[in-house]
Amino acid sequence: MTLVFSSPPWRAQWLDPLQLGSETQVLVHYRQSFLTGSEGGQLFPLTEVDALDLPLSTKQGLGMWEGLPIVLYELSEAPSIAGLNWLGLRQIMSSQLDTSYVEMLCMAAQVGTWATQHRFCSHCGIPLLAVTGERAMACPQCHNRYYPRISPCMIALVTRGDEVLLARSPRHAPGVFSTLAGFVEPGETIEQCIAREVLEEVGVQVTQPRYITSQSWPFPHSLMLGFHVQYLHGEIRLQPEEIEEARWFPLNALPNLPGPHTIARHLIDCYLAERLGTTHPM
Known part of the structure; x- marks a missing residue:
């Protein structure tokens, strides 16, 4: 007998946020809250989000949800947008039944917080640059690397x-x-x-x-x-x-x-x- 195991809908992996196509879905995050649609979802098509001209702090490729690439838009403030609202992560977790979806949002919040808090080198104060191929920031002057804090x-x-x-x-x-x-x-x-x-x-x-x-x-x-x-x-x-x-x-x-x-x-x-x-x- 052959056992067939279904793949989970969420798979975390490093993605280059600058190389993602129109099929990409976006999570928009600011200080433990996610932009949420009228039907209660937090994923939005890339083209729709880019048209909003949001106050972007950083982009982070997160992984794949049901075969589609997911990118995080971490904002520097939470603007009011007609037809959309902001929901705190704890509030979403209390009502969301899909464990994989919650895991994706939790990772997004953690990565967004890390990226916001690690924009400058703690040794020399130089702005940090994203490292290609791994989730890390690097100082171009003293070459220190900064990984997500756990x-x-x-x-x-x-x-x-x-x-x-x-x-x-x-x-x-x-x-x-x-x-x-x-x-x-x-x-x-x-x-x-x-x-x-x-x-x-x-x-x-x-x-x-x-x-x-x-x-x-x-x-x-x-x-x-x-x-x-x-x-x-x-x-x-x-x-x-x-x-x-x-x-x-x-x-x-x-x-x-x-x-x-x-x-x-x-x-x-x-x-x-x-x-x-x-x-x-x-």
Whole structure:
């Protein structure tokens, strides 16, 4: 028997934005928001976008969507355009069901932020030039190269049998409880980061970190490494500048949770499936 695997609609790759033809589709981005059409889509034909005479900061070739080349137009401001509006990436993620499409938008936002923040050499101040063939900027004077910034961080679900520890951050949507997360410090392992961040944020000690999955998180350039960790000891004690509320929740009485495209939700769903013996989420 021959197994046939369908190709995903989105494939990230370097493309020369100056060598793309009329079949190219464009994503228009400014500060975590995308230009959006009347029917809710973010992809526009190249010829239509060029006719708008937008305040362009940079162009970045991103990859292929359903066989068509995709280019990012990163703007220096967000103009008002009749019949179109601007939607934040978080808002799009909360309603968009296509995981591949969300991955494309997340990459676009991350690349756009990087390109905007890396226009000049940090050593000599000379304007940077795009490197042909790879996603990088180079200084023509001191020859330093600048690649997209990736900031590793841990995100962990603290478990205690049929209970999970969930918390509310001031940055969360009202009423939503989530897992704990934090950036890796210089010289720190991911395991050390988990222990430190959990202790800092909620005052408990954990053990046996078990890696589950990862997710690129473009707010603005994180790589989230997701774990399940077991509660060891301690009482909940909040870090007030980071956590508004934290509680143990039984699995049969969970609060409002993060959206379906988030790694936090995936960690919770995976643990729920393990304890209930149901199908493990993909």
